[in-house]
Amino acid sequence: MSEPPLILTARMHAHPETSHTIATFEATGGYTALRTALDMGREAIVEEVKAANLRGRGGAGFPAGVKWGFLAPARPAYLVVNGDESEPGTFKDRQLMERDPHQLVEGTIISSLANEVNHAFIYIRGEYPKPARRVQAAVDEAYSAGYLGTNILGSGYDLELTVHLGGGAYICGEETALLNSLEGRRGEPRLKPPFFPAVRGLYMAPTIVNNIETLCNIAWIINNGGNAYSAIGPEDSPGRRMCSISGHVNRPGNYEIVEGITWRELIYEVAGGIRDGNELKAWVPGGASAPWFVPGEHLDTEVTKAAIDSNGSMTGSGAVIVMDHTTDMVAAAERLVRFFAHESCGQCTPCREGTTWLDMILRRMLAGHGRATDPDVLYDVSDNISPGVTWPPKMTTICPLGPSAVSPVASLLKHFPEEVAAAVERGTQVPVSIGMRV
């Protein structure tokens, strides 16, 4: 089989200096899918996206077409595009927004049409003013060209598109927290049930929340057909997806991959191998929330959703963080836990207190004050956040942020018990108090 075409990054590769402009976009087939979609009508668009088996690229991996099918009949309905990319290791949506914003805008318009939406929002994290400027410029161009606003291309379809900048909070990447934030509230997740966005979302109206990368596939699917998309890569998770690789590799960056290669190929060929010829020690396969993989068990397993799931981790946001043999794994776990402790919204006690205690215990161990009971205490706190410390995680919390902090701790205890023991053995004395700097 020949190499499948690039879907997400084709234009930015071909036109590196002008891929963000409407002129280049239109000259390379841009907005033809919108014209087709306007003729197809709502149901036919949904059918194509279902046929594509396009999985959401934000983390949960739920099929986008099926998600659209859950939209309750009440109107108005809203589409909210999640550009709150904040999962450590992830920087793919930034590239898609900065370098091909019209691809996103076109996908957003088609998806709005498919869901009978007349007002859509693109929520972009506050630390991304540059991507937000690019997307806003593309939105402005699309309004001027008649792709947005009233009576789009004479079809009678109306759509307003608002670009919204966040205020600096990882939790707003969780869809119900994002909706609260977009309503001008604290970004605290809502209980599901009853607040499933497709039924009670933005302003309690039916709402679809899709990731940036997910919607960047839509125009290609309309142009080429859902079956052409689902024919690429593994049956269960087809198409191309962005993979952000960072850490101790020679060629970090975003790679548009087709699932099915092995981790060895991804790390040693695609990403150019480990820096300085060092040895691979561990990697995070799907963003900071994902349980770690280690070379002894996972290097020759496949990079597919099915294989990653069955090996006890997740594709997540597609972010791969690679660590070489010089890495102190207790410190790496602490660094990941620290993030979740900092970003906990504070609603649920197991998360608010648990992530903070996990972080404080790990910091104490790193400071040379480890105790023999620390491994058990780390496990016990983890168990309070996520009963049984299983994968996929059980939850005592409204959203998965708390259990996300358990992943690095459980991975540390499972794969690197000797490093935990060494940190305990280094312990010299018990401090009266421990400082926090979160």
Added chain:
Amino acid sequence: MTDIAQWSQEAEALAEAVIAKYPQKRSALMPLLYIAVREDGYLTESGMRRVAALVDLEPAQVSSVATFYSMYKRQPVGKYLVSVCTSISCWLLGGDEVLEAVESAAGVPAGATDESGVVSPEHVECIGACGGAPAVQVNYELIEGLTPQKATELVEWLNAAQPETLNGDEMQALFGGQRSFDWAIHETDSATGPYPAFQPHGTVAPQGRS
């Protein structure tokens, strides 16, 4: 009822335009907070009262929202907010050392502002620049692939040159290294203060675009 100070005519007009972009007023709260920050240099009590009046909320409700998010600074910050990422990927490649260099060059720890009010170092969690680690933002414009030495030079440059606008491409060329991905597209916009440079929700009139 106490009088609520209005903003500049331009900011009031911008606020009105922002509110019009949402089906419900309250959704404009966060973009309005950025306008408040730009007006006063940081988020003041009077700024929050103005936002409350504009979206028909109580000031306490606005304060409750503002305090949830890390980017609405409720204390004065320097002319340049230097945000150093110390999350996992940056940490793996020396983010802590970059933070130490910035703190040392500024002469104050993260979270403080130097005596002359020029540089405010802070540590931040992941800013989505992991492929170009370690990364720093100055007034939310990104520089990737710094070394402690380059970070020191960055702070020295900010102190000496004190540019009125900050352009990401220029700073990347002066102080950066490895990037997350190539930036072949020339960056025409610049930041003019310690808040994200984004229209229309907030903050700065970009250069080179009407």
